[in-house]
Amino acid sequence: MKPDSNLPSARDKLLFTPGPLTTSLSVKQAMLHDAGSWHFEFNALVASVRKRLLKLAGLSHEAGWEVVPLQGSGTFGVEAVFQSCVPHNGKVVVLANGAYGERIAQMLKHARIDHTVLRTAEDTPSDAAALEACLVADKAVTHVASVHCETTTGILNPIEKLGAVTKRHGRVFVVDAMSSFGGMPIDFEQCGIDFLISSSNKCVEGVPGFSFVFARRALLLASEGWARSLSLDLLGQLKGFEKNGQFRYTPPTHVILAFDQALRELEEEGGIPARSERYKQNHQALMTGMIRLGFRSYLPSPVQSHIITSFLYPDAKFDFTDFYHRVADKGFVLYPGKISQCDTFRIGNIGRLTESEMKQVVYAIGEAVAEMGIKMESASAAKAQ
Amino acid sequence: MKPDSNLPSARDKLLFTPGPLTTSLSVKQAMLHDAGSWHFEFNALVASVRKRLLKLAGLSHEAGWEVVPLQGSGTFGVEAVFQSCVPHNGKVVVLANGAYGERIAQMLKHARIDHTVLRTAEDTPSDAAALEACLVADKAVTHVASVHCETTTGILNPIEKLGAVTKRHGRVFVVDAMSSFGGMPIDFEQCGIDFLISSSNKCVEGVPGFSFVFARRALLLASEGWARSLSLDLLGQLKGFEKNGQFRYTPPTHVILAFDQALRELEEEGGIPARSERYKQNHQALMTGMIRLGFRSYLPSPVQSHIITSFLYPDAKFDFTDFYHRVADKGFVLYPGKISQCDTFRIGNIGRLTESEMKQVVYAIGEAVAEMGIKMESASAAKAQ
Numbered sequence: 001m002k003p004d005s006n007l008p009s010a011r012d013k014l015l016f017t018p019g020p021l022t023t024s025l026s027v028k029q030a031m032l033h034d035a036g037s038w039h040f041e042f043n044a045l046v047a048s049v050r051k052r053l054l055k056l057a058g059l060s061h062e063a064g065w066e067v068v069p070l071q072g073s074g075t076f077g078v079e080a081v082f083q084s085c086v087p088h089n090g091k092v093v094v095l096a097n098g099a100y101g102e103r104i105a106q107m108l109k110h111a112r113i114d115h116t117v118l119r120t121a122e123d124t125p126s127d128a129a130a131l132e133a134c135l136v137a138d139k140a141v142t143h144v145a146s147v148h149c150e151t152t153t154g155i156l157n158p159i160e161k162l163g164a165v166t167k168r169h170g171r172v173f174v175v176d177a178m179s180s181f182g183g184m185p186i187d188f189e190q191c192g193i194d195f196l197i198s199s200s201n202k203c204v205e206g207v208p209g210f211s212f213v214f215a216r217r218a219l220l221l222a223s224e225g226w227a228r229s230l231s232l233d234l235l236g237q238l239k240g241f242e243k244n245g246q247f248r249y250t251p252p253t254h255v256i257l258a259f260d261q262a263l264r265e266l267e268e269e270g271g272i273p274a275r276s277e278r279y280k281q282n283h284q285a286l287m288t289g290m291i292r293l294g295f296r297s298y299l300p301s302p303v304q305s306h307i308i309t310s311f312l313y314p315d316a317k318f319d320f321t322d323f324y325h326r327v328a329d330k331g332f333v334l335y336p337g338k339i340s341q342c343d344t345f346r347i348g349n350i351g352r353l354t355e356s357e358m359k360q361v362v363y364a365i366g367e368a369v370a371e372m373g374i375k376m377e378s379a380s381a382a383k384a385q
Numbered sequence: 386m387k388p389d390s391n392l393p394s395a396r397d398k399l400l401f402t403p404g405p406l407t408t409s410l411s412v413k414q415a416m417l418h419d420a421g422s423w424h425f426e427f428n429a430l431v432a433s434v435r436k437r438l439l440k441l442a443g444l445s446h447e448a449g450w451e452v453v454p455l456q457g458s459g460t461f462g463v464e465a466v467f468q469s470c471v472p473h474n475g476k477v478v479v480l481a482n483g484a485y486g487e488r489i490a491q492m493l494k495h496a497r498i499d500h501t502v503l504r505t506a507e508d509t510p511s512d513a514a515a516l517e518a519c520l521v522a523d524k525a526v527t528h529v530a531s532v533h534c535e536t537t538t539g540i541l542n543p544i545e546k547l548g549a550v551t552k553r554h555g556r557v558f559v560v561d562a563m564s565s566f567g568g569m570p571i572d573f574e575q576c577g578i579d580f581l582i583s584s585s586n587k588c589v590e591g592v593p594g595f596s597f598v599f600a601r602r603a604l605l606l607a608s609e610g611w612a613r614s615l616s617l618d619l620l621g622q623l624k625g626f627e628k629n630g631q632f633r634y635t636p637p638t639h640v641i642l643a644f645d646q647a648l649r650e651l652e653e654e655g656g657i658p659a660r661s662e663r664y665k666q667n668h669q670a671l672m673t674g675m676i677r678l679g680f681r682s683y684l685p686s687p688v689q690s691h692i693i694t695s696f697l698y699p700d701a702k703f704d705f706t707d708f709y710h711r712v713a714d715k716g717f718v719l720y721p722g723k724i725s726q727c728d729t730f731r732i733g734n735i736g737r738l739t740e741s742e743m744k745q746v747v748y749a750i751g752e753a754v755a756e757m758g759i760k761m762e763s764a765s766a767a768k769a770q
Contacts, residue, residue: 012418012419013424015419015421015423016386017421017422019425019635020419020420020421020422020635020638021419022419023419025417026419028416028417028419028639029417030408031413031416031417031639032413032414032416032417032591033396033397033413034400034405034406034407034408034413034592035405035630036398036400036402036405036718037402037405038402038591038720038721039398039713039718043640071456071458071461072457072616072634073456073616073632073634073636073637074634075615075633075634075635075637076457076461076616076634077613079614079616081476083614103615107404107615107616110612110613110615110618111613111614112613119726148656153625196389199635200705201635207393207416207454207637207638207639208422208635208637208638208639209418209594209637209640210465210634210640226612228497228613228659229464229492229495229613229614229617230459230460230464230491230492230495230496231457231460231461231492231617232614233495234614237750244456246602247458248456249457249458249459249460249461250404250405250459250460250584250586250593251458251593252458252592252593252594252637253405253592253593254413254416254592254593254639254640255594255637255639255640258639273480287636296737330423333424335420335421335423336423339545351739367750374718
């Protein structure tokens with residue numbers, strides 16, 4: 001008898017995405033409990049999570065920092081900064097080289113906040129000199145916004161240079177570090193950061209359901225009365241925690257229990273330096289394998305992050321949907337491309353993944369292209385490129 | 386040797402709260418998997434959840450209805466309706482008799498939307514005649530907002546009467562049914578409802594992490610360009626689902642897996658009629674037991690919902706914190722009061738709770754008051770009240 005090829009795998013598919021990502025079983029098991037959102041035990045856990053997040057970022061209350069978790073996805077956290085911490089006569093310069101920079105511009109448009117977008121090509125980091133010229137020329141600008149790792153491509157923007165320019169001209173610096181925080185060291189003071197946003201389901205390796213905003217306390221306090229939304233009112237959210245230790249509105253209790261465990265596992269792994277090292281190794285294993293197969297990455301290597309990588313379609317007739325399903329059938333979930341200029345797909349290497357699993361996904365991709373009869377460029381030709 | 390009284394119980398405490406509430410183990414176990422938010426299997430599950438939610442509400446696409454899930458707590462869903470579906474020259478009448486009605490007024494204030502609040506006392510249902518007078522007098526009013534079960538007290542507002550008045554005067558009717566949807570039948574057409582909001586962690590018995598908005602499609606489509614927030618843009622969210630079956634921004638994947646299971650269990654229980662019946666029995670068992678102990682409920686019985694009940698402190702010196710901790714130590718989490726006019730605490734009877742567990746919490750409360758040496762009014766005196 002022929003074996004049943006439709007028999008489902010005993011294991012969940014691994015996610016090679018920018019998040020939601022593959023998390024450890026123990027992180028998910030932490031959700032097997034119902035916690036009362038008003039109950040003192042849960043409040044103590046929230047306080048502990050906030051304290052450990054600050055420490056993880058190398059920040060402290062004494063140095064004037066707060067961390068404010070907010071319900072919703074990472075986008076909600078980014079929007080909350082603009083909806084509540086930009087004054088009504090404020091103006092934001094947005095540095096954009098991908099979908100997440102453009103999304104900030106969309107947010108500002110919805111909130112009717114004056115803004116300018118400084119664009120660079122999707123394969124080109126944001127330009128500190130152009131930012132400086134803009135800040136010199138336009139005195140109305142109050143805030144500068146940058147996306148650290150632009151997940152559209154996987155490009156890293158030079159937040160240290162951008163922050164230095166922003167601070168030299170006395171503006172507020174907002175960094176969307178959604179997919180980078182926890183996965184690489186970030187020196188907040190060195191980068192002149194005033195607000196930094198990330199979320200539960202990225203490099204801390206929790207599950208999705210809330211974002212968190214690191215903010216200078218003085219800037220939060222100065223925003224009294226500015227919030228254009230109640231749900232997205234960051235100062236209001238902070239005041240809630242300070243009043244009774246609680247989220248103002250129902251928190252995603254299970255997601256927070258999972259995040260507490262994820263933070264513990266990050267601490268046990270050796271903190272951000274160790275995790276950054278694992279992701280670098282993952283990225284290296286991925287690149288080695290994909291180049292050997294004949295794939296080429298979209299970005300030049302100096303600006304490529306070790307978070308997520310965009311790969312060019314191997315030829316013009318490449319059927320991504322077919323490819324995606326074939327790789328998924330083998331147990332690996334890839335991510336489509338988001339680049340406007342050319343056809344790509346993406347492979348993330350964050351989450352509970354190791355070098356061994358990066359090799360497995362490369363093996364599955366090799367099988368898929370062979371099944372599809374795709375003629376790959378030779379590895380040496382690809383390497384020479 | 387004395388037994389160790391600090392030995393933790395093998396079981397989680399039961400939550401007698403308005404949510405997050407006690408959910409079944411199978412609902413929580415559904416979260417033991419990581420799902421890709423772009424993956425076709427997850428998209429199919431989201432489509433199924435949306436379809437079954439509409440059916441549960443007795444609505445259909447054919448009759449012009451949509452359901453739009455939105456990341457964040459229930460408050461985010463309520464605010465999204467106002468932030469995105471009230472025009473810039475719109476005006477809202479808010480019917481308020483508790484904290485959740487007042488919260489809608491706060492939202493409108495943040496969003497700089499013109500509004501009037503029609504208040505009744507916390508023990509008095511909203512007044513349809515007063516609403517009618519207001520709508521006749523103020524032609525600028527475009528929307529009417531009501532909280533169905535005001536969780537502050539547990540009072541039920543007469544949405545059928547309020548909706549009839551609203552429709553007679555051609556206004557849009559928005560119902561916050563956070564703690565009632567799923568726990569009692571609601572006839573949308575009979576009540577003239579245009580928008581109704583609830584959340585994942587209430588009577589459907591899922592875990593917290595998103596809200597969902599039932600809306601008339603025509604009203605969503607008419608709101609093009611009105612949204613004051615990107616994250617809270619309901620029409621944008623609907624368009625996202627219609628474009629590729631996905632949430633626009635990262636959904637709480639695990640919470641949605643749990644909700645899918647919660648919907649299945651609600652269907653298996655016999656739908657809303659059966660669940661409503663269980664909650665009524667829970668409420669009845671609670672009232673019988675609490676009255677026997679000598680407690681009195683805050684609300685007169687005709688306006689009391691079977692969702693949550695406010696009980697008066699038994700005497701002026703009642704130490705709620707001590708009481709709360711004693712009952713918690715026995716394995717039951719109660720809820721503090723929120724009424725401005727007098728001292729109360731609350732007991733919810735929604736979630737995966739049965740009559741037997743309502744009797745258990747009453748027994749534990751009886752033990753706690755005995756330990757505290759509180760002299761209760763006799764049951765017969767309380768009954769006569």
